Amino acid sequence: MAPPSSHRLGSPASTVSVSPHARHAFRPKDLVIHTGSDTDSASEGSLDESQVAAYSSALWNVYRQLERQERFTSGADAVLKVAGDISDNVFVYPLLNAPVEVDDEAFRARMVKLEISQGAASAVRGALAVGTNATAFVPSQTLPLFLPNLFQIAQSEKTAVFHVGCEAIRQDLAVGSSYESIYALQHSGAVLLNSSNPQECHDLAVVAHVAALRLKKLLVHFYDGSRVARELAKLHVLTPSALHSLAEIEQHAPYQATNGQDVADHVQLVMDDLFQVLQKQYKVYEYYGAPDAEYVIVVMGEATAAIQEAVAYEQMLGVKVGVVQVRLLLPWSHTLFAAALPKTTKRVAVLENISTGAFAFQRGLLTQNVQVFFHSAHWTSAAPVVVTGIYGGVFRNWGFSLGMGRAVFHHLATASTSRRSFVVAKSEALYESALETATVFPQLDVIYGQEFELDGVDAYTKQYLVWGYDEEGQRGDSIETSFHSTLQLLNRNPTTQVNAVINHSAPSPAVPRSVSTLEARLSLNGRVTGLQQSVEQADVTVVTRPALLKDFDIATNVKTGGTLLVHSNWKTIDDIDESASFKSQLAAKHATLLVVDIEELQKRVEDDAIANIAAQVAFLKAAALFDERVVYALLASQFSQEQHTTLRSFVSAVWGDVVSIVYPLEEWHQPTASYVEVTDENETPVELAPLSTLASVEPSKISHSVVTGKLQKRSRAAVSKETATAWKLMFPEAFGTRHGVRDHVTDIVRVTKWERLTPEDYERNVFHIEMDITNTAIKYDIGEALAVFAHNDEKDVLDFLRSYNVDPEALVTLPVAVKAKKGSVAGAPQDETLTYFQLFSQVLDVFGRPSKKFYQALAANATSDKEKEVLAHLLDDEGKDEYKHRVDETLTFADLLLEFPSARPTMEQLLSLIPRIKPRHYSIASSMKMNPTSVHLLIVVHDWTTPGGRYRVGQATRFLSAIQPGQLLSVSVCSSVMKLPVNHADPIIMAGLGTGMAPFRAFIQERALLKSKGVAVGPIALYFGSRHKAKEFLYGDELEQYEREGLLTYLRCAFSRDQAHKVYIQDLIAEDKELLADLLLRKNGHFYLCGPTWPVADVREALVTSFIAEGMDRKQANAYIERMREEGRYVLEVY
Structure with a gap:
C-alpha cells in the first residue's frame, strides 16, 4: 500500500532517501533530506513545507520495518510498555495499593511511582519545565485532584500524555466503568482519545505519544479500566527496540505545534502514518x-x-x-x-x-x-x-x-x-x-x-470461569498464579485466541473474605471475541474452595451440559453438603460434577514448581481440550530435563484423580421428591408430561418410566421388587407409565442403507450409512452434525453379566431427570425400569476406560489380601508405571471387575462408579433439501493396537460398523459453524481429508438442487485428500459426475501414496495460487477445511503464498485471512 498522497507531496527540488542501515537500527540520521543545492542546509524546525512532506514520505518506508511481536498481556500493561519505551519520564499514580511494575530497567523512560494528593501532577509539570516530555498514569476516580495542573499543562504547548483507566465504584462497592470524570476536561484544551479493546489500548497509546510529540500538546488517552485495561489477550505489540526507534525519529521530526480545528486532522494523519506500524487503518x-x-x-x-x-x-x-x-x-x-x-x-x-x-x-x-x-x-x-x-x-x-x-x-x-x-x-x-x-x-x-439476546456462543468458542478466595492483601494473585501459565499454553496455538480478565469483589458482612473470579473465553478458530461482555454461562466452572458454593450462587454460571470442577476431598455424593438450590440447578442443567483434591496431590511431590501445576492440569482435563500426553508435552517445556520424570508421574496422578461424582439427577432436581411407591389405594397418580426414557435399538422387553402420588426419599438407583414392577406393567394407567425418548435424544431413526466404501482388504474401513427420518422430529441444516448414541456389543455384555452372576433379564429402577419444556413447570420425579442387559448395553460405559477413582473403589471393597495388595500397589507411587501400562492397554471397567472378583462393588455402587455412554458426533453428509426423508453419515472405523499387541476398536464405530439395515438408532442433531454462503453466487473452496469429505458432499448436494431449480450458483472447488484413489476415493463417482455436469468447477484430488513422492492437498492449493487468489480476493469466496488438524498450518501457508503472489506482503495476507475468518469466510472444522 502506497503512502497517502494528499499531504506528502514535496517539491520537485527535494527528495528523501533512507539509509541502508535503517533496517537494523533507526535513528534520525537515517532520514537524509536532499535539497536542490549541495550548499543548502536546513536545521530541524526550520524546514519548509515541501521538505516536511518529503520527510513524512521517508517515515512511511522506515515505519514499515519496525518489528512487532505477539504477546499475551493486558491492555494496561501494553500501554505501560509503550509509554516506558517512548517517553522520557513516566509518572505512575496507583490507586491505593494497586500493584504497578515501575522498575523495569529495559524501559527507555525514567519510571517514578507517586502517591495521589491534592495538586497531583506537579512532578509532571516539573519534568515538562526542563524541556523533557512526560507521561502519567492516573485512575479516573482521582482525576479531580489533577485538574488544576492538567489545565495548565494543556495550555503550555508541552508534550505530555495522560493515560486514564476509567472506573466507577458503586455504593455497593462493585466496580464498573464510567467516562463522566473525563468530561471534566471539556474546556481544558486537551486532546481526548479513546480505546475500546486491549489491542486498541496498545495501538492508540502509540498514536497518542506520536501525536503529542508532533503537536506539542496534552493527549489524554482514556479507556475502560474495569475490564478492557485488565483483560489479558494475545496482542500484536511493537518490540522495545521498535518503540525506541519510533521515539528517536518522532522527537527529532520537523513538525511544528498546531492549534485550533486542525488538531483532529493531524491526529487522523498520525493514524494514517502509523498504518504500516500498527497494521490497521484507524479512523478518528x-x-x-x-x-x-x-x-x-x-x-x-x-x-x-x-x-x-x-x-x-x-x-x-x-x-x-x-x-x-x-x-x-x-x-x-x-x-x-x-x-x-x-x-x-x-x-x-x-x-x-x-x-x-x-x-x-x-x-x-x-x-x-x-x-x-x-x-x-x-x-x-x-x-x-x-x-x-x-x-x-x-x-x-x-x-x-x-x-x-x-x-x-x-x-x-x-x-x-x-x-x-x-x-x-x-x-x-x-x-x-x-x-x-x-x-x-x-x-x-x-x-x-x-x-x-442470541442463545449461546458459536461452536468454536469455549468459556471458562474460575472462583477463588483472595489471600489477605492479594487481589486475585492466587488465581493468576495458578492459571496464567494455562492461558499462555492455550495461546501457543496460532489458531486459538484466549481472552481473560480477573475480577474482584470486596468483603461484606455476608462474605467476610474478598473473592476473585477469572473469566476466560477461548476461540478455537482464532477469531478475536474479547471479553467486554461477562462470561455468564461457562463450559467449565472451577471452584477452588467448596465454601464458595455456600457464599455464591455459582451453579447459575454453569452452562447446560457444562462441567463444574470443585477442588475438594469429596469422595461420594454423601460428602456434598450443599444447598438444595445448588443441587437442583446442577441437575436441571445436566452438568458434569468433577472433583479433585489439589492439596492432597501437592503433598505427593517435593518439587514445589511441579506441585503448583496441579490446578492447571486438573482444569485442562475438565476442559477436554487435550489428552494427558499432550498436556504433559505442553508443560514439559517449562521444566528442566531432570524434572521430566517427576513431571510425567505427577501429571498422570492429577489426571487420574480428577473424578466424576455421579449424582441422582431426579432427587437433586426435585430435592423433596424421589422414589415413588403406592401405599394407599385411594391416592391418585400424578399426571405428567410425556416422559423421557431410554432409547434402544430394538423395542425393549421393559423400558418404562413410572410416577405416582406418594413420595419417599431415595438417593441411589435401586433394584425393583418383582411385584412392584409387575404392578407398573400390568396397570400402566394407574402408575402413569409413559413411552418416549430421553431429553438429550431428538428421535429414533431406522437404518435403510449401510455400504462399505473401501475394499474389504483395505486397512481403513470407511462406510456410508443412510437413515430414514420420515415421521420423526429430525430436521437438519447444511453443515450440522448428528449425535449417535451407540451401544456396547451384545455378546460382550452377556458374557460380562454372566461372569458377574447377574441375570440379564432381571430388572433395575433408575431415577430420571425430567426436563421441563420452555415456559412450563417441571413434572413430578420419575423412575425408569429396565433390564440389566439394557442397562449395560445401552446406558453404562462398562467397556470404557476407568479412572483412578474406580481403582480406589475396588481397593476399598476388596476382601482378598492378594487383590488388596495389587490394587494398593497400583495406587501408590511405586506402581505408577504399571498403572500407566494398564491405561495404554486400554483396560476397561469390565476387565478390572473380572480381574478382581473379591473387590466387586454391589450393583447399586456400580451405577454410581461407571459413567454413562456419551454420544459420538458425525458431520452430516447429505442435504435435507435433496434428501427430505433421510440423513447420511460418512464414518471411518477408529481402531488401534496397544503396546501389548491387543487390537482395539472404538465403541461407537464398532457398533455402527456392524449395524444392519432395519435396525434403530437413537440420534440428535447438533449445530455447527459449517454454513454455506448466504449468496448462492459466492464461490466455495472446500478442502477435505478422508471422512472430512462429509459436510462437503452436503454442500455440493445443496447447490446441485439449487442449480436444478434455475438458481445461479457460484464456482465450487473441492480439494480432496486420501491415500489411494483406487481404495479411498470417497464418493468418487458422484464427484466426477458433478464435475462433468459443470457443477463442481474444480475437482482437485491428492492421493498421497499413488506416486513415488507424496502429494497432499496443500501442495495442490499452492499450485492453484492464481485461481484461489481470484476466488477469495476478488469474488468473495468462502474457504472451508474439514479433517485432522495436521495440515491446517500448511494449508494456511499455501493461501498466504497465493495472496502474496497477488501483491500483498505476508502481514497483509495473514490479516486478510483473519478478516475472512471474522466474516465467516474461512472456516475450519478439525479434530
Whole structure:
C-alpha cells in the first residue's frame, strides 16, 4: 500500500532517501533530506513545507520495518510498555495499593511511582519545565485532584500524555466503568482519545505519544479500566527496540505545534502514518454498517464490539443500521464526522457511559458534540432525531451485550420521539438492582437487552470461569498464579485466541473474605471475541474452595451440559453438603460434577514448581481440550530435563484423580421428591408430561418410566421388587407409565442403507450409512452434525453379566431427570425400569476406560489380601508405571471387575462408579433439501493396537460398523459453524481429508438442487485428500459426475501414496495460487477445511503464498485471512 498522497507531496527540488542501515537500527540520521543545492542546509524546525512532506514520505518506508511481536498481556500493561519505551519520564499514580511494575530497567523512560494528593501532577509539570516530555498514569476516580495542573499543562504547548483507566465504584462497592470524570476536561484544551479493546489500548497509546510529540500538546488517552485495561489477550505489540526507534525519529521530526480545528486532522494523519506500524487503518470516527443506514448508533469505548455484532445481525434481517465508533472525543471535527456518517441517517442514538446521576445535571459530552454537528453547515439534510442512551454507572456491572445493542436499534425504529433519553440495561433484574444503589435517578424510558439476546456462543468458542478466595492483601494473585501459565499454553496455538480478565469483589458482612473470579473465553478458530461482555454461562466452572458454593450462587454460571470442577476431598455424593438450590440447578442443567483434591496431590511431590501445576492440569482435563500426553508435552517445556520424570508421574496422578461424582439427577432436581411407591389405594397418580426414557435399538422387553402420588426419599438407583414392577406393567394407567425418548435424544431413526466404501482388504474401513427420518422430529441444516448414541456389543455384555452372576433379564429402577419444556413447570420425579442387559448395553460405559477413582473403589471393597495388595500397589507411587501400562492397554471397567472378583462393588455402587455412554458426533453428509426423508453419515472405523499387541476398536464405530439395515438408532442433531454462503453466487473452496469429505458432499448436494431449480450458483472447488484413489476415493463417482455436469468447477484430488513422492492437498492449493487468489480476493469466496488438524498450518501457508503472489506482503495476507475468518469466510472444522 502506497503512502497517502494528499499531504506528502514535496517539491520537485527535494527528495528523501533512507539509509541502508535503517533496517537494523533507526535513528534520525537515517532520514537524509536532499535539497536542490549541495550548499543548502536546513536545521530541524526550520524546514519548509515541501521538505516536511518529503520527510513524512521517508517515515512511511522506515515505519514499515519496525518489528512487532505477539504477546499475551493486558491492555494496561501494553500501554505501560509503550509509554516506558517512548517517553522520557513516566509518572505512575496507583490507586491505593494497586500493584504497578515501575522498575523495569529495559524501559527507555525514567519510571517514578507517586502517591495521589491534592495538586497531583506537579512532578509532571516539573519534568515538562526542563524541556523533557512526560507521561502519567492516573485512575479516573482521582482525576479531580489533577485538574488544576492538567489545565495548565494543556495550555503550555508541552508534550505530555495522560493515560486514564476509567472506573466507577458503586455504593455497593462493585466496580464498573464510567467516562463522566473525563468530561471534566471539556474546556481544558486537551486532546481526548479513546480505546475500546486491549489491542486498541496498545495501538492508540502509540498514536497518542506520536501525536503529542508532533503537536506539542496534552493527549489524554482514556479507556475502560474495569475490564478492557485488565483483560489479558494475545496482542500484536511493537518490540522495545521498535518503540525506541519510533521515539528517536518522532522527537527529532520537523513538525511544528498546531492549534485550533486542525488538531483532529493531524491526529487522523498520525493514524494514517502509523498504518504500516500498527497494521490497521484507524479512523478518528469509524463507520460500520449499511451504506444507506437509517438508524445509527454513535458510541465510544468497550460497547462498540457488541454493537457491531448487533449491526451485522440486523443487517442479515434486512434492517438498514450502522454504528459510528468515536475514538477522538475532543477536539471534535465536523468535517471528519460528516465523512463517516451516512447521508441517509434518520435517527441517531448516542450511547453515554455515564451514570444517571451525572446525566440528570447535564447531557453527556458525546451527545453535545453530535447535536451541535447536526445543526452545523456540515449537515445539509434534515437533522435526524437524536436520542441519548445511558448504560454506565450502576448499569455497567455486566458489560454491554449484543442484545442490548439490538434493543437500542429496536427502540430507535419504534419508540416515540417525544422522549429523547433512555436507559439500556441487560435485564429487568439488573435494572431493579441498580435502582437500589442509585443516588440520583431521573425518570427515563428503560429498555432491556435480554429479549434480544442470541442463545449461546458459536461452536468454536469455549468459556471458562474460575472462583477463588483472595489471600489477605492479594487481589486475585492466587488465581493468576495458578492459571496464567494455562492461558499462555492455550495461546501457543496460532489458531486459538484466549481472552481473560480477573475480577474482584470486596468483603461484606455476608462474605467476610474478598473473592476473585477469572473469566476466560477461548476461540478455537482464532477469531478475536474479547471479553467486554461477562462470561455468564461457562463450559467449565472451577471452584477452588467448596465454601464458595455456600457464599455464591455459582451453579447459575454453569452452562447446560457444562462441567463444574470443585477442588475438594469429596469422595461420594454423601460428602456434598450443599444447598438444595445448588443441587437442583446442577441437575436441571445436566452438568458434569468433577472433583479433585489439589492439596492432597501437592503433598505427593517435593518439587514445589511441579506441585503448583496441579490446578492447571486438573482444569485442562475438565476442559477436554487435550489428552494427558499432550498436556504433559505442553508443560514439559517449562521444566528442566531432570524434572521430566517427576513431571510425567505427577501429571498422570492429577489426571487420574480428577473424578466424576455421579449424582441422582431426579432427587437433586426435585430435592423433596424421589422414589415413588403406592401405599394407599385411594391416592391418585400424578399426571405428567410425556416422559423421557431410554432409547434402544430394538423395542425393549421393559423400558418404562413410572410416577405416582406418594413420595419417599431415595438417593441411589435401586433394584425393583418383582411385584412392584409387575404392578407398573400390568396397570400402566394407574402408575402413569409413559413411552418416549430421553431429553438429550431428538428421535429414533431406522437404518435403510449401510455400504462399505473401501475394499474389504483395505486397512481403513470407511462406510456410508443412510437413515430414514420420515415421521420423526429430525430436521437438519447444511453443515450440522448428528449425535449417535451407540451401544456396547451384545455378546460382550452377556458374557460380562454372566461372569458377574447377574441375570440379564432381571430388572433395575433408575431415577430420571425430567426436563421441563420452555415456559412450563417441571413434572413430578420419575423412575425408569429396565433390564440389566439394557442397562449395560445401552446406558453404562462398562467397556470404557476407568479412572483412578474406580481403582480406589475396588481397593476399598476388596476382601482378598492378594487383590488388596495389587490394587494398593497400583495406587501408590511405586506402581505408577504399571498403572500407566494398564491405561495404554486400554483396560476397561469390565476387565478390572473380572480381574478382581473379591473387590466387586454391589450393583447399586456400580451405577454410581461407571459413567454413562456419551454420544459420538458425525458431520452430516447429505442435504435435507435433496434428501427430505433421510440423513447420511460418512464414518471411518477408529481402531488401534496397544503396546501389548491387543487390537482395539472404538465403541461407537464398532457398533455402527456392524449395524444392519432395519435396525434403530437413537440420534440428535447438533449445530455447527459449517454454513454455506448466504449468496448462492459466492464461490466455495472446500478442502477435505478422508471422512472430512462429509459436510462437503452436503454442500455440493445443496447447490446441485439449487442449480436444478434455475438458481445461479457460484464456482465450487473441492480439494480432496486420501491415500489411494483406487481404495479411498470417497464418493468418487458422484464427484466426477458433478464435475462433468459443470457443477463442481474444480475437482482437485491428492492421493498421497499413488506416486513415488507424496502429494497432499496443500501442495495442490499452492499450485492453484492464481485461481484461489481470484476466488477469495476478488469474488468473495468462502474457504472451508474439514479433517485432522495436521495440515491446517500448511494449508494456511499455501493461501498466504497465493495472496502474496497477488501483491500483498505476508502481514497483509495473514490479516486478510483473519478478516475472512471474522466474516465467516474461512472456516475450519478439525479434530
